[in-house]
Amino acid sequence: MTDLLDLLRSPWPWWVGGPLIGLTVPLLLWIGNKGFGISANLRHACAVLLPDAAKPSFFRYNWRAERWNLTFAAGLILGGTLAGLIFANPEPTRLSPAGAASVNALGVQVRPGLVPAELTDLSNPGVWLLLGVSGLLVGFGTRYGGGCTSGHAITGLSTLQAPSLIATASFFAGGILSANLLLPAFMAVVR
């Protein structure tokens, strides 16, 4: 019994998780001819929430046809509760020695949980700045670039689309820049 619980709580190696992520693309096509892409839900949520008077034309479309995707996003929340709360891994993320050293150098301790306590302490105004700027760029950038990791890196590359290769290379370039240069600067404020 404890063995089973340990198994349910433990994280998976990349060669288990990767293929299961990839299978989402044909599964959604097979179920209902749907293109997999999570960030589109941010647009749908704006289309649902914005009052008509303050609605740019970008958000005027039949979002009801996209209810399947909003439902998928609701499922993501439930999946997070199941795997990240009920069967949460009691151990910290098993980083490489180099990864752990870099994280420590940012002033972050490696503890159990998926997001460090240093970045979720909302009593610290620096944390609001970090989370707010990050969210703003993710929302703006995914719509400008027409997709996120799921729509471009997973779906787009799986279906051999050149624009998705350009987008994926660009978000990796942006991420490398921000993790190595911008984040250390932000962390100096957060600490």
Added chain:
Amino acid sequence: MSAGTRIPGVTDAPATRAAGGLLVYLLMGVYFGVVLIKSEAASWYRIQEMFRFEAFHMYGLIGSAVLTGMLTTWLLRRSGARSLDGQTITVTPKERSWARYVLGGATFGIGWGLAGVCPGPIFTLLGAGVWPMAVVLAFALLGTWLYGALRKHLPH
């Protein structure tokens, strides 16, 4: 089939069908959310390690996801199968361009590197009880609205 055709024994129940149809997507979301957590793609630590090239984990994860997706999607389309609701399976081609993918992609990447979350993990981490992700979500909605308001002035 023309509208109004009746097949014996088959009754039209669009409302039930719609709800039943949505349940499948809820389950697919649960499936994907569990995978995001268990594969640690939703771990801030793993994203930092990836963007510093300090471990193979995320590269193996994304690489094997793309290879699996490529192979299985190719097989599905080659089989000529229709979707469960009877549609011909189609992949909408992405519009050809450079500017929007380079500029939009890099903007998203910069945000991703900071809080370590792309859109999927924002939702799954909220479900896992990481409430401050609500701040990221609120600002992501603001960013999406900002794009919608400014898009006519941006190079695409």
